[in-house]
Amino acid sequence: SQQGEEDPQALSIQEGENATMNCSYKTSINNLQWYRQNSGRGLVHLILIRSNEREKHSGRLRVTLDTSKKSSSLLITASRAADTASYFCATALSGGGADGLTFGKGTHLIIQP
Amino acid sequence: GAGVSQSPSNKVTEKGKDVELRCDPISGHTALYWYRQSLGQGLEFLIYFQGNSAPDKSGLPSDRFSAERTGGSVSTLTIQRTQQEDSAVYLCASSLGYSFFLHFGNGTRLTVT
Numbered sequence: 001s002q003q004g005e006e007d008p009q010a011l012s013i014q015e016g017e018n019a020t021m022n023c024s025y026k027t028s029i030n031n032l033q034w035y036r037q038n039s040g041r042g043l044v045h046l047i048l049i050r051s052n053e054r055e056k057h058s059g060r061l062r063v064t065l066d067t068s069k070k071s072s073s074l075l076i077t078a079s080r081a082a083d084t085a086s087y088f089c090a091t092a093l094s095g096g097g098a099d100g101l102t103f104g105k106g107t108h109l110i111i112q113p
Numbered sequence: 114g115a116g117v118s119q120s121p122s123n124k125v126t127e128k129g130k131d132v133e134l135r136c137d138p139i140s141g142h143t144a145l146y147w148y149r150q151s152l153g154q155g156l157e158f159l160i161y162f163q164g165n166s167a168p169d170k171s172g173l174p175s176d177r178f179s180a181e182r183t184g185g186s187v188s189t190l191t192i193q194r195t196q197q198e199d200s201a202v203y204l205c206a207s208s209l210g211y212s213f214f215l216h217f218g219n220g221t222r223l224t225v226t
Contacts, residue, residue, distance in 0.1 A: 030212045031212055033214050033215075035215075035217075041219055041220075042117070042204055042206075042217030042218050042219045042220055043156075043204070043206075043215070043217045044217070045214040045215060045216070048214050088155065088156065090215075092211065092212040101146065101158075101215060102158060103148070103155050103156040103158070104155055105154060105155035106155050
């Protein structure tokens, strides 16, 4: 079953604007991770937030985690054309790794120049 | 250092043939994952190895799919009697262990004609 679900499925904004993507999940997690995928390539890890953390920053990225609502958000500030990609959240479950990291279906982000 | 390497990068095969996909993880990474991604879709978890053992093989779509990992390093995903619905990009990833972030290869694009 799908653990992480990203929202929206697609997002188109103007360069320079901020982009916000959300992720919801169903069960207790050890951590939540965000990845980026450019067309036709493998995924690249962006940021990992642990279950006892509420917010984390990395450059223009800001991730929040609300374990009570089982949700996370990824904010990209001052977007650039190069940020055009698909963004996925993945959850590492509290109970261990037998199921592997489970990914959502992704948010396809388009930055209009 | 070298990242995760997958071969071949592209594979076209006829329906009914067997195919082998190879993954060379980052040296020292004990965890290895296989995922499948259909066009425009999210990542479907197939199997996870911790060392040479796979705690859970239930993610494999059918008994035509098998995977092994030898020496705690290279992994092979084998698909027997390929079907057209097997067409997808097969992604391999490795990490230091479960709950650590993943390093992905660029995938093998499989096309079954």
